[in-house]
Amino acid sequence: MEVMGEEVETLDKLPQIRLDTPARPESLPAEKEKIRIEDFSFWYGKTKALDGITSRVYQNRITAYIGPSGCGKSTFLRCLNRMNDLIPHTRWEGRIFLDEEEISRPSLDLTALRRQVGMVFQKSNPFPKTIFENVAFGLRIAGEGNLPKLSAAVEESLKQAALWEEVKDKLERSALALSGGQQQRLCIARALAVRPEVILLDEPCSQLDPISTAKIEELLLDLKSRYTIVLVTHNMQQAARVSDFSGFFLLGQLVEFDDTRKLFTTPSDKRTEDYITGRFG
Amino acid sequence: MKDKLFIGLSALAMLVILAMLALILGNIFWFGKDRLSWEFISASPRVGMTEGGIFPAIFGTVALVFLMTIAVMPAGVMTAIYLEEYARADSKMVHIVQQAVANLAGVPSIVFGLFGLGFFVNFVGRGVDGLFFGGELNYGQPAILWASATLALLTLPVVIVTTSEALRAVPREIKEGGLALGATRLQNLWRIIIPSALPGILTGGILAVSRGAGEVAPIMFTGAAYFLPYLPTSPNDQFMELGYHVYVMATQSPDVEATKPILYSTVLVLLALTFLLNLLAIYLRARLRKRFAEGR
Ligand SMILES: Nc1ncnc2c1ncn2[C@@H]1O[C@H](COP(=O)(O)OP(=O)(O)OP(=O)(O)O)[C@@H](O)[C@H]1O
């Protein structure tokens, strides 16, 4: 019961949709660009999944991409850390920059990129290892073997992911014994442990209950002071609640990209308006 | 009505099979138990195999299975890893190898025996002798090394197929999870994929041991001996083996009737040994499973 009470409280603390607050004045030009996507198209074999995407991800902001199922959101996100390279017969055109480095070039060092750009998947995917080893994994493969250092990093990451209090006494237990929401926060902690600059989240809450969802949303708002966050979600309310910028995908195209408040209150494209008012599949 | 008939028939079929199994095991146990003694499992055969024990055959069987496992597991597991994790799934080569593995599984074991004789003993063995021993006969003859290699070939498909399945069963999310943290493919393989698939891989080992331990045909021409007064101590020694011993006593002994009690007991020991080897592998796998369930 005590736990319940605490969780309800976190739910209350959550920011509501901030449609009433005034839009940040002229915020767009003032932001610092972290990722720049320029006229980017992507094919699975002969199927074109992304069609000429141009967009920006700003530093220390949460950027959300919404859109109906199959419109290419995951494909887009997986281009930002080149996970699609694993799928045979894919190709792309256009360019993506992280800071000033082109990350869409074929010769890129993918392991280095993925340390800079972490990812949290839709389905929580803890490794069949202990909680400790899950979080320490990224550091271990990067060659860190010093146990005190690992312990410190694990603790810090778990704290950042708001999971420390719940697991600090069972770090040596299997990660698979955690609840779904805890597993997802563990995956976030695991991504944070390698100190990435950008975190990509692909529908991180789609399998969670409202309370766990609220926790993760609160966590994301916390994390944005230190990280740049890109969020893909089905859930428009979620995008409106947590993000600073939003993009609307439809059939592989980025129909509209804008300040979140602007996109949700006065969309400039008819299709966006139809989608967010629910007049659309 | 039809349902009931079908369920009844299935149950009957199961009962028939269970009854036959019980009959065979009961028969072996009943006629084999009298000759079982410490001497029987610790001494060598005497008096045209009608007296004494079968220790050399037990030793030979264990050594054979052990060497076979050492040979087949790395080869089979590495093949499966290549097929599943490195080769492109749609490549022609993968398709051909998979077909070849499937066909290999259907080849009668006597063919493996003849192949082992032709390839390992005569070609590889003689070649080694010619190259390193100036033609003197060392490896160009039936030996436990060649018998194990032949058995390894026979059990290779089992290991490849079970390992492939175990690797395929590792969820894509987990494989991608490692890579998304900056792991190289090799790191991901060693630290995520293989540990996750290890219980399944060991199942392949268990099946290979079960399949290999009772085979007689592949070792007949490649290393098993009718009777040896000594134990094999080097890879080019011949050896006695339980299955082959049974075959010899039942068909080649000067007095088949007199060996009958020993025959039963030998079969009993062979069954018990296969069972024990399996149990050992299953125990190993259970421990690993537990370790993974707990993490580490
Ligand atoms: N591995 C793949 N091979 C071929 N086509 C694919 C592959 N993955 C996705 N696609 C196709 O690309 C298009 C975009 O898929 P994507 O997964 O990016 O959509 P999504 O917006 O993430 O959908 P959802 O909201 O359901 O997750 C879809 O038409 C899909 O069928």
Ligand SMILES: [Mg+2]
């Ligand atoms: Mg998706």
